[in-house]
Amino acid sequence: MGNKRLLAVFIALSLVLGTGSYAFGAEPESALEVTVPDYEVSTIDNLDYVEIPGGHILLVDGKPRVPYYSVTIDYPKGRRVQEVTLVERAGLVTASGLRLPTAVMEPLSSSDNGLPPGGNEGWYPEEDYRWNLWDNLDGSTTLVIVVYPFYYNAETTDVRFYKDYRFDVEYVLSSVSVTGLTTIKNIYTPGDKISFNIWLNNSGEAQDVIASLVIKDYSSGEVVDGLPLRALKGLVGDASFTAEWDSSGTEPGYYYAEITLVDTAGNILDKKTATLSLVTEMVKEELSWDINEDGKVDYKDLAILGAHYGNTTEPPYPRYDINQDGRVDLYDRNLLVGCYGEVGS
């Protein structure tokens, strides 16, 4: 597995394993304050390992090994975060003389003599924060905010650490939701025309909604193709439509379809994803969602998935991490259900 993929998996895992957790009552706050615990340093072989209690380590190949911190906030169904803005950052602490090791993603060869100090020009990391929104099974969402409070300059060995953050969380109330996004199968061959069935609901007043469906690469999240926008005028109650994607010219691999509903002001009202795999015929025969290898994809495989659901995994990935991405989650469930009932050899 390449470094980029490892990094993507790491970031995905990190986002999931939020350190701080906020649960709001009836009405989620739009202002969020985050206080990052003081960092701690331990010195081993003249290298300084920095950690934040309850935090994580940012491991990017060839970059200094710096800590970061994350918080999660649950939003009930019907509220959708649009934007997260860093309003204020305070509590600056500076230090100097630290020798942070470099993150090495590949195994060290026998000629390597330990971890070298971090080699990097200027301050690292370059980002201040990032945020992501996870869609849960029950229609609620979880906002994950990752802050990078610890900056390191490998040339000068200087450190800047910010302790206090204040964010503005913009969200909208939405009565519009995607109630279903399905394909007939989860596994296709490049060149197949793939039909998506999309079900929508608006439990509120009639509203104009625009639906966009894009196909994204599972690892990178990059858009590989997009389907024409669909305008739904005066949507109220239940509605459904189908869309077809011609997968010709797309490389074999893991992808997901993502449907996004926006209002006429551009606010995102809801999103939903469905995984799909494009495999060559030869690979297709080798793939198996039959986790317990009993020759059939059924409730026992579902039971195994359920027993490990929400867990993280590491290489060599167990069979129940079906897409082998380091997490047992909805994507694995969708892959299994897509092949439910199949009988293998």
Added chain:
Amino acid sequence: MKLANRLLVLLIVVCLGLVTVSCQCAGGGGASVALALSSEEVRPSEQFEVKVQVEPGKQGVSAVEVKLSFEPQTMQVVEVKPGALLGERPLPGILNIDNEAGTVSYSLARIGTTEVPTPAATFAVITFQVLNSAQPGDYELSFTSVGLANEKLEDVQDFRVKGASVKIGY
């Protein structure tokens, strides 16, 4: 009958009894899956609920799959909801409703570890709509297949299943 013959007959009866008892206790440990109706008699255009009740016996239940058949000219499935058997937020498997063929398939799995024994509870609640054109009579709701996975995530081997009958009246 001679004493020896009487003793032989007695021995055979005792042995048969022991075999019967051991068969009833083996495998599923008294597990059963049964249908329970909210109302045994309904009228055209009315709805009724059918609970799929699971008695796990001495075992844990980590996943369930049921396939039911019904008379599609008389009733239609309008909704299938999870019960409490597999926890508050079970992992959804399949839900296939075929109101033309008269079949419904549903599977769920527990998220996390499975308690042993799992308390008896409802696996699913299926809501049926009786059609306006339904003719009076008794209609069977029967299992075409049932699968239970135990706490070891393996098949529960032996368990009893029991369907139900709904009466359509005027």
